[in-house]
Amino acid sequence: xxxxxxxxxxxxxxxxxxxxxxxxxxxATxxxxATEAPKAExxxxxxxxxxxxxxxxxxxxxxxxxxVGDLTGGTALWGTAGQxxxxxxxKDINEAGGIMGREVVIVPMxxxxxxxxxxxxxxxxxxxxxxxxxxxxNFSSCNIPMASVADEKxxxxxxxxxxxxxxxVDENGNLHPYSFRLCFIDPYIGEVIGSYAAGTxxxxxxxxxxxxGNTNSESxxxxxxxxxxxxxxxxxxxxxxxxxxxxxxxxxxxxxxxxPDVIFVLMNDYAKLATFAxxxxxxxxxxxxxxxxxxxxxxxxxxxxxxxxGCLYISRIGFNTPEAAAFGDRVTELYKMESREAECLFxxxxxxxxxxxxxxAGSADPTAIRDALESTEKxxxxxxxxxxxxxxxxxxxxxxxxxxxxxAFEYKGIVEAE
Amino acid sequence: MFFQQLITGISVxxxxxxxxxxxxxxxxxxxxxxxxxxxxxxxxxxxxIVFSTMLxxxxxxxxxxxxxxxxLVSWLTEKVVYRRIxxxxxxxxxxxxxxxxxSSVFQQAANLIFTGQYRSYPFKLPVSTIKIAGAYIGxxxxxxxxxxxxxxxxxxxxxNKTQFGLNVRGIACNQWGAKILGxxxxxxxxxxxxxxxxxxxxxxxxxxxxxxxxPTMGNIGLKAFISSVLGxxxxxxxxxxxxxxxxxxxxxVSAYVSSSLRDxxxxxxxxxxxxxxPSGLLGxxxxxxx
Numbered sequence: 001x002x003x004x005x006x007x008x009x010x011x012x013x014x015x016x017x018x019x020x021x022x023x024x025x026x027x028a029t030x031x032x033x034a035t036e037a038p039k040a041e042x043x044x045x046x047x048x049x050x051x052x053x054x055x056x057x058x059x060x061x062x063x064x065x066x067x068v069g070d071l072t073g074g075t076a077l078w079g080t081a082g083q084x085x086x087x088x089x090x091k092d093i094n095e096a097g098g099i100m101g102r103e104v105v106i107v108p109m110x111x112x113x114x115x116x117x118x119x120x121x122x123x124x125x126x127x128x129x130x131x132x133x134x135x136x137x138n139f140s141s142c143n144i145p146m147a148s149v150a151d152e153k154x155x156x157x158x159x160x161x162x163x164x165x166x167x168x169v170d171e172n173g174n175l176h177p178y179s180f181r182l183c184f185i186d187p188y189i190g191e192v193i194g195s196y197a198a199g200t201x202x203x204x205x206x207x208x209x210x211x212x213g214n215t216n217s218e219s220x221x222x223x224x225x226x227x228x229x230x231x232x233x234x235x236x237x238x239x240x241x242x243x244x245x246x247x248x249x250x251x252x253x254x255x256x257x258x259x260p261d262v263i264f265v266l267m268n269d270y271a272k273l274a275t276f277a278x279x280x281x282x283x284x285x286x287x288x289x290x291x292x293x294x295x296x297x298x299x300x301x302x303x304x305x306x307x308x309x310g311c312l313y314i315s316r317i318g319f320n321t322p323e324a325a326a327f328g329d330r331v332t333e334l335y336k337m338e339s340r341e342a343e344c345l346f347x348x349x350x351x352x353x354x355x356x357x358x359x360x361a362g363s364a365d366p367t368a369i370r371d372a373l374e375s376t377e378k379x380x381x382x383x384x385x386x387x388x389x390x391x392x393x394x395x396x397x398x399x400x401x402x403x404x405x406x407x408a409f410e411y412k413g414i415v416e417a418e
Numbered sequence: 419m420f421f422q423q424l425i426t427g428i429s430v431x432x433x434x435x436x437x438x439x440x441x442x443x444x445x446x447x448x449x450x451x452x453x454x455x456x457x458x459x460x461x462x463x464x465x466x467i468v469f470s471t472m473l474x475x476x477x478x479x480x481x482x483x484x485x486x487x488x489x490l491v492s493w494l495t496e497k498v499v500y501r502r503i504x505x506x507x508x509x510x511x512x513x514x515x516x517x518x519x520x521s522s523v524f525q526q527a528a529n530l531i532f533t534g535q536y537r538s539y540p541f542k543l544p545v546s547t548i549k550i551a552g553a554y555i556g557x558x559x560x561x562x563x564x565x566x567x568x569x570x571x572x573x574x575x576x577x578n579k580t581q582f583g584l585n586v587r588g589i590a591c592n593q594w595g596a597k598i599l600g601x602x603x604x605x606x607x608x609x610x611x612x613x614x615x616x617x618x619x620x621x622x623x624x625x626x627x628x629x630x631x632x633p634t635m636g637n638i639g640l641k642a643f644i645s646s647v648l649g650x651x652x653x654x655x656x657x658x659x660x661x662x663x664x665x666x667x668x669x670x671v672s673a674y675v676s677s678s679l680r681d682x683x684x685x686x687x688x689x690x691x692x693x694x695x696p697s698g699l700l701g702x703x704x705x706x707x708x
Contacts, residue, residue, distance in 0.1 A: 240678060246628075253422045278545050282554055306545060
């Protein structure tokens with residue numbers, strides 16, 4: 001009896017592990033509102049017909065903008081920064097008179113950084129909260145399934161740092177009409193990293209380290225590999241870890257044996273990146289470590305304790321303009337955050353982009369907002385100037401190079417694909 | 419490179435061992451797997467974080483308070499939950515279900531109190547390493563291994579050479595018999611929970627020092643459970659052996675097969691052990707072990 005029970009329990013554990021995929025740090029549970037919704041709104045939402053178009057609820061009263069982010073999981077640092085950025089942007093807009101005289105309300109919902117939870121969160125925002133548009137997430141793996149929901153519900157969503165191509169177009173190349181983004185796409189950043197490493201830096205051999213099952217990590221890695229090899233470089237070893245891993249020494253020992261000039265480390269979690277770097281140095285690996293926008297964290301360099309000294313990553317301009325720095329400081333101070341996180345800039349720009357779209361459309365109807373977002377010729381945000389491509393919904397934006405010195409990464413300048 | 423992987427495997431297995439012994443001790447007395455055991459490690463790690471970063475305590479003092487906190491919470495779960503379930507005469511399945519519930523409660527509570535962000539201890543050890551026979555081992559890993567070894571040797575001494583250890587082994591062998599012979603069973607079980615909580619607290623603090631602290635870090639308890647099954651549920655030396663073996667197996671699979679298949683191998687091994695040798699490597703009483 002006990003043997004049978006133990007066997008069954010073990011099988012359940014295996015299935016649970018498989019279901020958790022790469023992210024055991026954020027167990028899959030039903031998405032829940034991140035903050036308590038006002039009772040009046042909750043009652044209104046409960047009374048509303050599930051299939052009632054969001055536009056009906058958006059004609060008068062406050063304009064509700066949703067936000068889906070990881071508010072409680074392992075990457076909650078970004079998720080909460082995104083929530084605060086959106087809320088501060090809404091506060092600023094409201095103090096300046098709102099959007100066409102109407103108050104803006106941000107409705108945050110916890111997607112836990114998990115695809116199924118993020119989809120549930122978006123559905124709740126649209127069906128229960130009647131948002132006219134939604135911002136988030138910063139994960140491609142979450143926004144790819146969310147894009148279909150946005151199309152079905154006809155409510156535009158704006159991904160922040162989700163850079164996989166499939167966030168705005170499906171596998172057949174068909175546009176998701178209601179899915180937008182605020183960042184450049186994986187091929188672009190992968191192309192810049194690969195060509196900069198092989199060209200300007202002159203590296204000949206490289207190791208590629210990606211996170212298995214992580215769409216962003218694997219797709220950027222694939223582009224880097226293509227570009228780096230096309231420019232004469234050689235990928236001498238490719239290794240992967242799982243999302244929840246905290247120990248990389250088994251893979252690093254193999255990488256160290258190949259002694260590559262550079263290791264492209266495509267991870268999206270600062271604590272794990274710092275651990276990776278420390279373990280690499282502990283194993284005597286002196287190769288350059290290079291990364292992408294997943295390295296965007298004010299805590300990374302300090303957490304790595306010197307293991308990333310001189311290492312590079314390519315990402316957005318971030319807080320390197322006075323306006324962006326000032327906004328980041330306000331978020332940090334107002335919400336008692338330990339450090340500035342770039343996610344607050346994305347969500348701030350997301351809110352202002354929606355404001356811009358509503359004002360140009362003269363309506364807060366979700367479809368009108370969508371049309372206006374798509375026809376954006378130029379939007380000046382804190383993360384740079386966004387020029388929208390209506391065919392792909394992929395904006396053109398500049399890339400920036402950052403180098404680690406001491407406890408911080410320093411902005412080195414603009415880089416483009418060579 | 420093989421020697422390097424072996425060193426890494428032992429280092430990984432060391433943390434598993436601290437938790438696995440706690441699993442085994444509790445299983446040996448109560449015949450149930452305490453699924454919330456990994457959370458005691460998390461609680462200990464967070465308490466050390468609070469005392470070393472939010473309160474002005476030196477880290478070593480904070481670490482000791484963290485270990486005591488792990489023990490206290492472990493003892494409280496026995497007192498408040500498990501003992502009551504036992505007193506009602508419910509099946510062991512109820513204990514296991516209670517443990518699963520406790521695990522979720524602890525994780526959610528940590529999420530609410532500390533948010534999901536990673537927390538780190540106030541000290542930042544420089545990245546330093548020692549080379550042994552061509553293999554590198556980090557100083558923090560070495561310190562962690564030495565602490566683990568000392569604690570496990572001390573634990574073996576307690577179990578094998580003290581009256582308390584004799585009582586524990588007596589209860590593990592025959593609870594009613596031990597009671598008739600004058601052993602205070604409930605008191606002894608409480609002390610075992612305190613001991614297991616201490617071990618988990620140390621594991622949590624060492625794990626936190628190496629990889630940071632976050633609400634679901636106690637999920638490592640799953641690996642400790644596999645270790646204790648591999649070594650023989652209820653056997654403390656078996657748990658240590660199982661943990662080190664599992665650490666080595668995981669590292670070798672990651673290095674020579676695929677890191678994506680590492681957990682597949684670990685859990686498949688669990689199934690194989692249960693089917694082929696349910697008593698584990700060092701377990702004795704087959705029917706009582708699994």
